[in-house]
Amino acid sequence: xxxxxxxxxxxxxxxxxxxxxxxxxxxxxxxxGVLNFAHASFFMLGAYFAYQISQPLGFWSALIAAPILVxxxxxxxxxxxxxxxxxxxxxxxxxxxxxxxxxxxxxVQMVWGxxxxxxxxxxxxxxxxxxxxxxxxxxxxxxxxxxxxxxxxALFFGLTRTRIGLIIRASLTHPHMAAALxxxxxxxxxxxxxxxxxxxxxxxxxxxxxxxxEPGMAIQLGPIVFVVIVVGGxxxxxxxxIASLFIGILNNMAISYDxxxxxxxxxxxxxxxxxxVLADLVNLTTGSIAPLLPYLLLVLMLIFRPRGLFxxxxx
Amino acid sequence: xxxxxxxxxxxxxxxxxxxxxMMISSSFALSVMNQIGxxxxxxxxxxxxLGQGGMLSFGHAVYFGLxxxxxAHVINGMHVDAFPYIPVTLIPLVGxxxxxxFGIVVGFVSTRRAGTAFAMISLGFAELVxxxxxxxxxxxxxxxxxxxxRWVREEWFGITYGPDIQVYYLIAAWCVIAAILMxxxxxxxxxxxxxxxxxxxxxxxxxxxxxxxxxWLAFALxxxxxxxxxxxxxxxxxxxxxxTVGLGQSAVILIMVYIGGTGHFAGPIxxxxxxxxxxxxxxxxxxxxxxxxxxIFVLIVMFAPGGLAGLIMMHEPIRRTAPYLxxxxxxxxxxxxxxxxxxxxGAIGLIEMIYFRSTTVSLDxxxxxxxxxxxxxxxxxxxxxxxxxxxxxxxxxxTYPRVAEAYSAAMHEARALVxx
Amino acid sequence: MTPAIEFRGVQKNFGPTxxxxxxxxxxxxxxxxxxxxxxxxxxxxxxNLVTGRYHVSAGHIALNGEDITNRAPHDISRKGLxxxxxxxxxxxxxxxxxxxxxxxxxxxxxxxxxxxxxxNKRDLTERTDEVLxxxxxxxxxxxxxxxxxxxxxxxxxxxxxxxxxxxxVLLDEPTSGMSSAETEQAVxxxxxxxxxxxxxxxxxxxxxxxxxxxxxSVLVYGKIxxxxxxxxxxxxxxxxxxxxGTDAEP
Ligand SMILES: Nc1ncnc2c1ncn2[C@@H]1O[C@H](COP(=O)(O)OP(=O)(O)OP(=O)(O)O)[C@@H](O)[C@H]1O
Ligand SMILES: [Mg+2]
Numbered sequence: 001x002x003x004x005x006x007x008x009x010x011x012x013x014x015x016x017x018x019x020x021x022x023x024x025x026x027x028x029x030x031x032x033g034v035l036n037f038a039h040a041s042f043f044m045l046g047a048y049f050a051y052q053i054s055q056p057l058g059f060w061s062a063l064i065a066a067p068i069l070v071x072x073x074x075x076x077x078x079x080x081x082x083x084x085x086x087x088x089x090x091x092x093x094x095x096x097x098x099x100x101x102x103x104x105x106x107x108v109q110m111v112w113g114x115x116x117x118x119x120x121x122x123x124x125x126x127x128x129x130x131x132x133x134x135x136x137x138x139x140x141x142x143x144x145x146x147x148x149x150x151x152x153x154a155l156f157f158g159l160t161r162t163r164i165g166l167i168i169r170a171s172l173t174h175p176h177m178a179a180a181l182x183x184x185x186x187x188x189x190x191x192x193x194x195x196x197x198x199x200x201x202x203x204x205x206x207x208x209x210x211x212x213x214e215p216g217m218a219i220q221l222g223p224i225v226f227v228v229i230v231v232g233g234x235x236x237x238x239x240x241x242i243a244s245l246f247i248g249i250l251n252n253m254a255i256s257y258d259x260x261x262x263x264x265x266x267x268x269x270x271x272x273x274x275x276x277v278l279a280d281l282v283n284l285t286t287g288s289i290a291p292l293l294p295y296l297l298l299v300l301m302l303i304f305r306p307r308g309l310f311x312x313x314x315x
Numbered sequence: 316x317x318x319x320x321x322x323x324x325x326x327x328x329x330x331x332x333x334x335x336x337m338m339i340s341s342s343f344a345l346s347v348m349n350q351i352g353x354x355x356x357x358x359x360x361x362x363x364x365l366g367q368g369g370m371l372s373f374g375h376a377v378y379f380g381l382x383x384x385x386x387a388h389v390i391n392g393m394h395v396d397a398f399p400y401i402p403v404t405l406i407p408l409v410g411x412x413x414x415x416x417f418g419i420v421v422g423f424v425s426t427r428r429a430g431t432a433f434a435m436i437s438l439g440f441a442e443l444v445x446x447x448x449x450x451x452x453x454x455x456x457x458x459x460x461x462x463x464x465r466w467v468r469e470e471w472f473g474i475t476y477g478p479d480i481q482v483y484y485l486i487a488a489w490c491v492i493a494a495i496l497m498x499x500x501x502x503x504x505x506x507x508x509x510x511x512x513x514x515x516x517x518x519x520x521x522x523x524x525x526x527x528x529x530x531w532l533a534f535a536l537x538x539x540x541x542x543x544x545x546x547x548x549x550x551x552x553x554x555x556x557x558x559t560v561g562l563g564q565s566a567v568i569l570i571m572v573y574i575g576g577t578g579h580f581a582g583p584i585x586x587x588x589x590x591x592x593x594x595x596x597x598x599x600x601x602x603x604x605x606x607x608x609x610x611i612f613v614l615i616v617m618f619a620p621g622g623l624a625g626l627i628m629m630h631e632p633i634r635r636t637a638p639y640l641x642x643x644x645x646x647x648x649x650x651x652x653x654x655x656x657x658x659x660x661g662a663i664g665l666i667e668m669i670y671f672r673s674t675t676v677s678l679d680x681x682x683x684x685x686x687x688x689x690x691x692x693x694x695x696x697x698x699x700x701x702x703x704x705x706x707x708x709x710x711x712x713x714t715y716p717r718v719a720e721a722y723s724a725a726m727h728e729a730r731a732l733v734x735x
Numbered sequence: 736m737t738p739a740i741e742f743r744g745v746q747k748n749f750g751p752t753x754x755x756x757x758x759x760x761x762x763x764x765x766x767x768x769x770x771x772x773x774x775x776x777x778x779x780x781x782x783n784l785v786t787g788r789y790h791v792s793a794g795h796i797a798l799n800g801e802d803i804t805n806r807a808p809h810d811i812s813r814k815g816l817x818x819x820x821x822x823x824x825x826x827x828x829x830x831x832x833x834x835x836x837x838x839x840x841x842x843x844x845x846x847x848x849x850x851x852x853x854x855n856k857r858d859l860t861e862r863t864d865e866v867l868x869x870x871x872x873x874x875x876x877x878x879x880x881x882x883x884x885x886x887x888x889x890x891x892x893x894x895x896x897x898x899x900x901x902x903x904v905l906l907d908e909p910t911s912g913m914s915s916a917e918t919e920q921a922v923x924x925x926x927x928x929x930x931x932x933x934x935x936x937x938x939x940x941x942x943x944x945x946x947x948x949x950x951x952s953v954l955v956y957g958k959i960x961x962x963x964x965x966x967x968x969x970x971x972x973x974x975x976x977x978x979x980g981t982d983a984e985p
Contacts, residue, residue: 504840
């Protein structure tokens with residue numbers, strides 16, 4: 001029971017972290033039609049900036065400053081680099097962000113080196129928040145959960161209760177209407193991109209010290225976030241939320257329970273001493289295939305529901 | 316009937332491919348040429364998707380790599396007589412069929428969507444297969460990969476594929492065959508409709524075509540040629556590792572093809588030659604090679620979406636009507652080239668110095684750049700490089716508009732010549 | 736005689752909005768049937784339902800006696816029904832010649848063949864040249880479709896529609912945005928191609944409609960309020976009230 005509660009807790013946490021990335025990605029995609037391949041790279045920059053800022057100024061300054069910096073950088077990238085590419089179409093835009101991801105990874109290596117940097121959980125929160133039936137739950141994880149849920153709530157209210165949220169939601173469903181209503185669309189695009197990147201930056205600040213801050217972190221997390229938004233249905237925020245949480249929980253359950261897959265094979269008439277390909281498979285546990293689960297989910301989704309959970313527009 | 320000019324060029328290329336290895340003696344250069352041949356096949360296969368079918372894949376190395384693994388196992392099986400003998404000369408076909416098989420299976424699912432969704436799905440499949448390489452050790456050999464030995468027995472004319480030069484001719488021959496086949500494909504009903512579904516999938520449906528079928532077929536055929544390239548790779552290096560199916564390999568082929576140019580058949584060939592050469596000769600010299608590659612790619616996406624082939628073909632109308640106009644443009648182009656080189660020298664200097672400081676463990680050793688020993692602890696190298704970069708950048712700002720002017724003037728004149 | 740197209744109780748809703756509210760109509764083989772009605776009446780939507788672009792909410796549609804309700808667009812196209820679009824819908828990055836040739840590949844049996852060149856095929860070359868000549872595009876055949884003038888693009892739209900030799904052709908506002916000289920050319924072309932085909936045409940230019948059509952249907956708010964010969968429609972008081980009174984020629 002306690003294993004279940006804890007892995008549920010961790011799963012929700014991981015899911016919310018994914019959602020911080022997926023929500024920004026979805027906002028950008030729905031507004032601009034651009035899939036920001038470099039989104040996870042901004043997540044990585046968030047972590048590195050936080051590391052750099054927290055060295056002299058401490059974690060709390062980093063928590064505020066790093067996402068702002070990442071957001072400004074994102075806005076600048078949109079304004080000066082992505083916007084000129086817009087006229088070449090969406091594939092060119094996707095290719096641009098792909099190239100950007102490539103370049104950011106190399107730049108990060110250039111500045112901070114190829115090995116992980118020691119970006120650590122702040123001392124003050126490196127304590128046990130509560131212990132239950134012999135399992136500890138760290139204060140920092142609790143803090144991460146509070147932050148990500150807080151941002152989710154803020155985003156939700158921002159989108160449903162404010163004027164700018166109304167415009168954004170209108171552009172989600174009717175991409176061309178916002179322009180027709182006389183809004184300065186290029187500016188909205190720029191700030192959407194900036195805010196989306198800033199959200200990824202926040203995820204980097206609060207996640208970097210737990211997941212590890214190193215040049216490979218973007219390419220590790222990026223594809224999972226893309227799976228999230230395809231499974232949720234491209235352009236759907238609620239789809240992204242559900243898919244994030246589902247993948248987060250699935251992943252943690254698979255790891256903490258670590259079921260053996262052998263019973264399934266046994267049921268199929270395969271014994272432990274088989275040879276060939278099956279020999280590698282019968283001894284698998286859910287923990288060892290956990291990293292693959294999002295992609296398996298993607299394949300299943302494609303077979304049974306190609307548009308994703310809540311996908312409307314075919315893009 | 317193919318036109319005589321094209322036949323002439325073809326004959327010239329074949330002749331060149333035959334004599335080229337006789338003129339060079341370094342085994343490194345030979346191995347680079349082998350890599351180029353494989354890269355050309357793979358790049359052309361990739362462009363069947365991207366350039367001709369409008370499908371952007373971030374995971375096409377999956378079919379290249381899987382075919383490589385199958386090839387390695389087939390050859391290993393032949394060594395122990397577990398597999399009927401097939402001449403190694405024809406083994407690339409086995410790879411092609413393996414690629415085709417995986418392309419048909421995966422393609423059926425992934426080509427149900429086009430555009431951005433297709434791109435994301437290709438990425439998902441690539442991650443899935445990469446993950447499987449570490450799980451299904453029986454097939455992928457885990458971290459070590461699969462070794463093989465291409466010398467099975469003597470084939471026609473005493474060929475054993477022991478010496479590298481024989482492998483070179485094997486790759487060159489298959490490269491020519493594959494290129495011809497892929498070119499021919501562009502002129503079939505399938506090839507034409509592949510362009511149609513790229514341009515306007517909706518209208519394609521209303522002229523009787525199932526767009527999913529068309530994309531699926533393009534995907535499968537492209538995977539066939541990718542698999543052929545993968546088999547040659549397995550034969551060439553006698554080893555297939557998990558990285559051959561990975562995202563890195565897929566990214567490199569995408570970058571290669573796009574830099575070369577997706578809009579012309581020869582574009583990917585150009586990209587494959589250029590990037591493989593640069594990779595072979597720069598990756599050991601500079602730790603920043605991938606940064607440069609990424610920057611070149613981004614610049615091409617931003618300013619020359621037709622790639623290098625597109626840039627060259629822009630000048631084709633001028634060359635055809637009035638070649639002397641090209642000479643008139645030369646000064647402007649030359650000035651732009653000069654300022655670019657100055658700026659590049661500065662920028663490269665800065666990048667190399669930063670890399671040096673952040674990745675070298677002992678800062679006592681000096682950085683050697685352009686044949687000069689630099690002390691990165693000193694301020695002067697930084698100042699000089701920054702000055703060069705700034706001067707070059709400023710110069711480019713002055714000279715680039717001239718290039719545009721010279722080009723449009725020449726185009727204008729050429730057009731005037733055509734109409735009179 | 737089996738009707739070329741038959742609508743039985745066809746309805747279409749977009750969410751709560753009823754756009755087509757029960758259509759029963761028979762298009763006779765060989766006739767030119769004009770569909771008129773104010774903007775937003777549902778004319779294009781009706782075309783989209785016949786050609787499989789949208790699914791119907793209720794009712795049935797038959798082509799030459801065969802039920803085609805909610806079939807895929809390519810399926811319906813293969814059965815000999817072809818359409819043009821109100822908003823030009825061509826292959827922009829291919830030449831005019833390629834556009835036309837591609838449009839006939841399926842119907843001439845070339846399908847997905849990847850082992851046979853399209854070059855030097857007599858049937859393709861002749862038919863492409865014929866369609867280009869018919870639509871007045873012969874001199875533009877090597878131009879990229881995206882670079883054509885607007886009226887040439889409209890002509891290409893029609894060329895793609897007729898290239899496959901479909902026996903039922905739907906044209907959605909073929910003359911929209913054309914000058915009067917261009918319209919005249921288009922009318923000649925339409926009469927020419929309708930000689931051997933059944934044709935349904937949506938058109939706002941009443942001169943064109945009354946000139947070409949054998950029969951006319953008037954669509955208002957998703958319902959057909961009258962169907963008949965041009966003379967009958969002209970005389971129909973309901974139509975005059977609802978539509979012609981404000982919009983038509985005297
Ligand atoms: N995909 C859609 N989703 C929602 N509403 C739609 C859709 N397509 C059409 N409509 C609505 O259906 C109604 C009929 O549109 P339709 O295009 O069929 O009119 P039309 O008779 O062709 O008009 P026009 O003469 O302007 O071309 C319009 O009110 C339009 O807004
Ligand atoms: Mg209409």
